[in-house]
Amino acid sequence: MSSQQYKTLKGMQDILPPDIFLWQKVEQTARQIFSTYGFQEIRTPVMESTSVFSRSIGESTDIVEKEMYTFTDKGDRSVSLRPEGTASVVRSYVENHLDKLPAPQKFYYAGPMFRYERPQSGRFRQFYQIGVEAFADSSPRMDAEVIAMLERLLSGIGLEGVSFQINSIGCGQCRPGYRDALLSFFSEKKEDLCDDCKRRYDKNPLRILDCKASTCRQQRQGAPRITDHLCEGCRTHFEKLQTLLSLLQISYSLNPEMVRGLDYYTRTTFEVTSQSLGAQNAVAAGGRYDRLVKEFGGPETPAIGFALGMERVIELLKLTALRSAPSPSVFFAVLGDAAGSACLVLAEQLRKQGRWVEVGDAASSLKSQMRRADRMAVRHVFIMGDDELRSGMLKWKNLAGAAQGEVKLSDMELFLAGQS
RNA sequence: GUGGGUGUAGCUCAGUUGGUUAGAGCACCAGGUUGUGGCCCUGGUGGUCGGGGGUUCGAGCCCCCUCACUCACCCCA
Numbered sequence: 001m002s003s004q005q006y007k008t009l010k011g012m013q014d015i016l017p018p019d020i021f022l023w024q025k026v027e028q029t030a031r032q033i034f035s036t037y038g039f040q041e042i043r044t045p046v047m048e049s050t051s052v053f054s055r056s057i058g059e060s061t062d063i064v065e066k067e068m069y070t071f072t073d074k075g076d077r078s079v080s081l082r083p084e085g086t087a088s089v090v091r092s093y094v095e096n097h098l099d100k101l102p103a104p105q106k107f108y109y110a111g112p113m114f115r116y117e118r119p120q121s122g123r124f125r126q127f128y129q130i131g132v133e134a135f136a137d138s139s140p141r142m143d144a145e146v147i148a149m150l151e152r153l154l155s156g157i158g159l160e161g162v163s164f165q166i167n168s169i170g171c172g173q174c175r176p177g178y179r180d181a182l183l184s185f186f187s188e189k190k191e192d193l194c195d196d197c198k199r200r201y202d203k204n205p206l207r208i209l210d211c212k213a214s215t216c217r218q219q220r221q222g223a224p225r226i227t228d229h230l231c232e233g234c235r236t237h238f239e240k241l242q243t244l245l246s247l248l249q250i251s252y253s254l255n256p257e258m259v260r261g262l263d264y265y266t267r268t269t270f271e272v273t274s275q276s277l278g279a280q281n282a283v284a285a286g287g288r289y290d291r292l293v294k295e296f297g298g299p300e301t302p303a304i305g306f307a308l309g310m311e312r313v314i315e316l317l318k319l320t321a322l323r324s325a326p327s328p329s330v331f332f333a334v335l336g337d338a339a340g341s342a343c344l345v346l347a348e349q350l351r352k353q354g355r356w357v358e359v360g361d362a363a364s365s366l367k368s369q370m371r372r373a374d375r376m377a378v379r380h381v382f383i384m385g386d387d388e389l390r391s392g393m394l395k396w397k398n399l400a401g402a403a404q405g406e407v408k409l410s411d412m413e414l415f416l417a418g419q420s
Numbered sequence: 421g422u423g424g425g426u427g428u429a430g431c432u433c434a435g436u437u438g439g440u441u442a443g444a445g446c447a448c449c450a451g452g453u454u455g456u457g458g459c460c461c462u463g464g465u466g467g468u469c470g471g472g473g474g475u476u477c478g479a480g481c482c483c484c485c486u487c488a489c490u491c492a493c494c495c496c497a
Contacts, residue, residue, distance in 0.1 A: 309496090
């Protein structure tokens with residue numbers, strides 16, 4: 001405790017067994033499901049030129065203004081650890097001319113992100129996201145596919161009690177008009193808003209819509225809705241998406257007050273939340289960003305993606321899923337040095353077949369070795385001593401039940417094959 | 421960056437109005453007669469009571485400072 005000199009940095013943590021098995025399960029499921037939708041993995045560096053993030057996420061967002069791990073490298077360049085995944089993927093898309101691949105181009109990534117924030121429940125300075133990005137398809141069908149894929153992932157790993165919310169925040173055509181409508185609506189109520197919202201009024205008025213303060217909740221009664229201000233294109237896109245989601249039998253709710261923190265979003269936005277998580281209740285979030293590739297110097301390319309917060313998903317899984325750590329299939333309890341050596345050889349043979357095999361410590365008692373095997377939840381224990389070595393007959397015991405018996409050394413593999 | 425809460429064994433926590441070598445449960449290790457786990461019994465390992473200073477004859481308990489963790493706000497996955 002206090003005698004410990006070294007510890008992880010604030011907001012960073014080790015991921016250890018048995019938790020790690022949940023992480024692996026989520027990652028494996030994601031890879032499997034994503035592949036059925038034609039998404040391929042992309043790995044980008046965790047560090048980029050600072051401008052990659054500041055230009056895409058938005059110069060005046062909190063992420064860029066105060067939450068990035070930014071420093072100057074030895075070549076006097078400003079570099080930053082990635083605070084999210086999309087900017088890097090878009091940079092890579094443009095840099096590697098991925099638009100020349102058959103359209104649409106679909107990618108996923110998994111890895112750590114970094115934000116210098118005060119940690120709290122479900123929020124860390126190093127956190128992991130699994131994300132996907134689909135380029136060069138502006139159709140609401142792609143929106144529906146991406147959302148369906150997310151839904152299948154979450155149900156595939158056994159998550160329950162999460163809800164999908166969708167919204168459209170319009171495009172460069174219609175959002176300015178909505179923003180003006182919002183500003184004029186709140187202009188006379190500004191003094192009654194909380195201090196944070198007075199600031200939001202100038203900086204990001206859409207944020208007033210999801211303020212938690214009760215006074216602001218009252219003040220925004222009757223505020224104009226983005227969905228009533230969408231241009232023709234955005235409106236039909238949004239309506240079509242809803243039709244498709246219903247067709248796919250994905251349950252969702254409309255949330256016209258859902259806003260986005262990142263500047264690059266257009267049209268469709270969506271979010272998956274859970275009531276079991278505390279204040280940071282978003283499990284996954286995403287949306288369409290039809291102008292970002294162009295802003296990065298690439299061809300005009302629509303795109304949509306989402307990111308899922310691993311720690312939050314794991315937290316939810318821990319609430320419901322039973323934790324089953326893998327366990328050895330075979331344990332050799334050995335008595336005497338000669339038996340120990342013999343079992344070392346046997347263990348190698350069985351491991352070649354992919355079995356997890358443990359060999360006990362010949363220096364400790366049989367009782368102690370049995371206890372150890374039990375605590376590891378081993379399926380089969382074999383006892384090897386001088387007698388067995390001489391006769392070539394091994395004693396076996398099934399720890400789950402209490403069955404025991406003998407088996408010829410030469411029949412062991414057959415025996416195990418029959419048992420499992 | 422702002423506010424609240426908590427810091428006693430690996431984990432979860434007791435610790436009476438400040439008073440002798442600081443406890444429990446769980447976990448871990450080992451025994452309970454020759455080579456058999458789980459249940460039970462016994463024993464053992466393990467703590468400078470987050471750190472520093474102060475008050476006192478005496479501080480895990482009181483005061484100050486500090487650090488860490490945690491929850492919430494801001495913001496966000």
